[in-house]
């Protein structure tokens with residue numbers, strides 16, 4: 163037998179790699195502009211024709227390239243920015259993978275003119291589909307000028323897949339803003355089809371926001387500013403009353419790079435607690451600076467999520483900074499009960515964060531003791547019924563162990579059960595039918611009853627929802643939804659995930675979809691809200707939508723079924739809540755990121771008695 167494995171020619175390998183890097187015209191704009199910034203440019207001009215389909219040109223006054231480097235820059239893994247894997251942990255440039263130019267040149271016709279200050283003559287290269295067509299000296303200004311023409315000219319399937327100009331242009335604009343917002347010291351010009359969309363002069367960060375989003379932002383924003391040893395946080399947050407529905411002007415940056423960070427987003431939203439009308443979103447522009455060693459820049463070329471080593475420590479710092487900014491400008495009593503949170507000490511990298519302690523009993527047998535839900539069958543039958551009705555019927559059929567738990571009498575929490583030793587056998591007192599006051603490990607704590615129960619139910623739902631295909635209920639009168647242009651593409655990419663959770667959706671003419679079926683046992687109005695919410699999430703966060711959907715559903719159901727404020731609880735019910743709360747993965751925050759527990763220090767009490 164002859165051997166059958168062969169290496170792919172470079173041009174093919176580049177084209178495959180390009181599938182990752184160059185998803186659409188906006189990716190080209192982003193990569194080229196980032197290169198210009200890395201080259202130290204102070205002025206960057208971007209010229210777009212037909213939303214990037216025909217031309218994407220980026221002209222900079224950066225340091226330019228030598229003749230040799232110009233040629234080499236199109237090779238895969240050709241980069242001047244890192245030399246070894248270790249350098250990945252001390253990145254200070256936007257690019258580092260050395261695959262952008264190789265990828266772009268694999269799927270477009272590219273022309274490069276570049277010259278360094280020290281060279282008298284520049285270099286002119288034409289390359290198309292990874293093949294160098296010509297390389298000649300040229301007399302040109304210092305800097306670099308990339309022209310990318312006819313994107314995907316040699317990949318008809320991809321070219322056909324490009325969305326309407328408006329959609330592609332929106333992507334370009336968003337990627338442009340994500341860069342221009344953080345590099346306020348660089349002049350940017352953006353031209354589309356001979357019309358000048360932006361002409362941004364080097365200025366300060368506030369002025370840059372105003373130049374991009376308009377004058378009204380000047381009055382809308384409060385500054386935030388905090389420096390600790392592990393993180394510097396600076397930027398602007400919007401007045402709560404300016405929050406709007408579907409607002410997407412929410413920006414995080416880390417070390418000069420746009421990022422998405424749902425966890426920090428929640429920290430910010432927590433700080434706005436109760437200041438916002440439900441479902442509205444405030445604008446924010448927040449810059450983080452951290453030592454590159456403490457963050458993990460996503461190696462994936464198009465992902466914008468970034469991991470921080472100290473996420474748990476940064477959360478309260480961020481949330482406090484936002485709260486303080488809001489508190490400074492807004493009159494009390496808006497922060498009343500939550501105000502305790504403001505006393506978070508300034509943290510340094512060696513501060514030890516003491517996690518709430520739970521005691522694990524090794525004799526715990528999951529088959530003999532309750533998994534939370536069941537206790538509510540007994541203690542609060544009303545809520546459990548609602549919960550059960552709303553929940554997926556397939557649960558009964560598919561999951562024997564669950565059914566067992568639901569039906570078995572002995573699963574109700576038995577207060578004598580040894581699993582709760584060391585935990586809340588203490589007296590619980592209810593305050594204003596809203597808070598549970600008790601002691602945990604000898605410390606006085608206030609627990610928000612609704613939020614605690616929300617967290618308990620959320621984690622239960624989540625573990626039950628995972629990996630299950632949901633049943634669909636057909637609608638007698640199908641609902642229509644009309645989407646904005648930019649949402650259409652998102653909807654297309656979500657259809658499969660939505661069908662997975664029980665939606666039956668069909669296309670229905672321009673920008674319109676018909677909903678024929680919704681998840682079984684979900685109310686129609688809620689189902690429609692869920693779709694819109696999922697699209698909103700997909701618009702702003704590049705997250706796994708299946709997980710998002712599960713979380714959203716679990717969150718919504720937990721919210722609507724958790725015991726409400728105003729409900730009087732028996733002591734045993736309170737003890738159940740406390741005990742179950744401490745079995746949760748996260749005891750401190752509700753699914754929406756709101757504080758559940760407040761500790762009162764003995765010191766504080768002593769002080770009051772002085």
Ligand code: ADP
Pocket residue numbers: 193197198201222224225226227235236240241242243256257258259260261262263264305306
């Ligand atoms: P990366 O940015 O990850 O290094 P790229 O493929 O984007 O990889 O670019 C390859 C190399 O080409 C860069 O490392 C840089 O040395 C050079 N280069 C690209 N664009 C420019 C530019 N506008 N000015 C100067 N050098 C550039």
Ligand code: MG
Pocket residue numbers: 193196197256257258260262263
């Ligand atoms: Mg690059």
